[in-house]
Amino acid sequence: MMKNAQIIAAWDSILPDAAAETRMRNAVLAYGDKKRFRKWHRYLIPIAACLLLVAAGYRFRLTRPLHAELDNGIRITYHATQNGISEAMYAYDYEICERELTAEELHRLLPCSAQPDSCHAVFRAETGTFLRAETKIGEVHVHLAREGLPVTDVIVTGETSNAEIGGVPVTFGYFLTKPNSRGIRTAVLYASFMREGLQVYLENGGDEAIREQLGADLGNLVCELLRQDAPDLSEIRYDNGTE
Amino acid sequence: MQQIDIEAIYTRHFRTVYRVCYAYMKNPADTEDAVQETFFRMIRRQPHFENPEHEKAWLIRTASNICKNELKHWRRTQTNLDSYTDLPAPETESSGDLMEAIKALPERYKTVIYLYYYEGYQTAEIAKMLRKPHSTIRNHLREARLLLKERLGDE
Secondary structure (H helix, E strand, C coil): CCCHHHHHHHHHCCCCCHHHHHHHHHHHHHHHHHHHHHHHHHHHHHHHHHHHHHHHHHHHHHHCCEEEECCCCCEEEEEECCCCEEECCCCCCCCEEEEECCHHHHHHHCCCCCCCCCCEEEEECCCCEEEEEEEEECCEEEEEEECCCCCCCEEECCCCEEEEECCEEEEEEEEECCCCCCCCCEEEEEEEEEECCEEEEEEEEEEHHHHHHHHHHHHHHHHHHHHCCCCCCCCCEHHHHHC | CCCCCHHHHHHHHHHHHHHHHHHHHCCHHHHHHHHHHHHHHHHHHCCCCCCHHHHHHHHHHHHHHHHHHHHHHHHHHCCCHHHHCCCCCCCCCCCHHHHHHHHCCCHHHHHHHHHHHHCCCCHHHHHHHHCCCHHHHHHHHHHHHHHHHHHHCCC
16 A cells, blocks of 8 residues: 555655746745835825825915905905015115104105104215115005115015006015924015105015905005105205204 | 735745645646746735634645636637647656656545645645535545555555
């Protein structure tokens, strides 16, 4: 009778040679890697699509234009001017002198119903000519400069919106600052126009969540300024204030 | 599902799977394909193995099913094989008369012989593993013994 040991010995002889064993092992492991990759791969496209959507949504949120309905019915648009800020050359190659403007001078410069804060002005020392000034009306910063001089210490470039209010071309735009330590961004909205040789730059900033409101406030102030008489620089000189 | 360790399972069981497949396929090239397909199926299905014995039983059953399916397919497509009689015989391993006799057994007996004699499983365990009635396995074993005895003589 056939012995069990003989059957075991017969089966023992059935083994792949070393080359075949390596071939099979490699094929199995490669298949495993491929399957593992495919298992993840099928999620890659939806994940990438979601990330793109989130990125596009985030970018849109940061750069979408702002629209503001003003009290007089005018609708203005602020385009985002992200990454378009550079430093302005803010030095004079002649001697200057400085003083606060009187309330009357301030009214000549900024004729409006709202009362501006105290206004610090810069003059050319040699001639007493007005060069520039800074003040605040409510929460809006106002920078004024004689034509040809830098009106602020930054230059904002990029896409802006142009509107004509009371026949005067006005440029509107806004940008968002980087998030602060609490993750809050500040929206900075600005408007600028030129009137009777005076450049006027207005800036209103605050939490980005209320940027529409900030835009409306700024637009209304621009309308108010342009509704009034043009600024009169003739009576604003350094020697006036020193007398 | 927990990721199965393919390499560890392959190392533990590739000999067993190879022998089961070889009993059916009778040549190393087809055996190699069947072995790979067995492990590929394990990778695709990612079965949950409770222990190494469960692993082994799953692989033996799967290998056996793959080989049977492959042979069925060959039979279906074997139309004019007579015209290929001049081709060289498929490569075989020299494994002695006993192995040749085992390979010549009807397919339903081969796995039973292997599992019973070589792997040392009881007929009840084989029945469970191959999902067949216990009496069928016992009959297959008895018939396989008779056939081997008939072919090899009372050695």
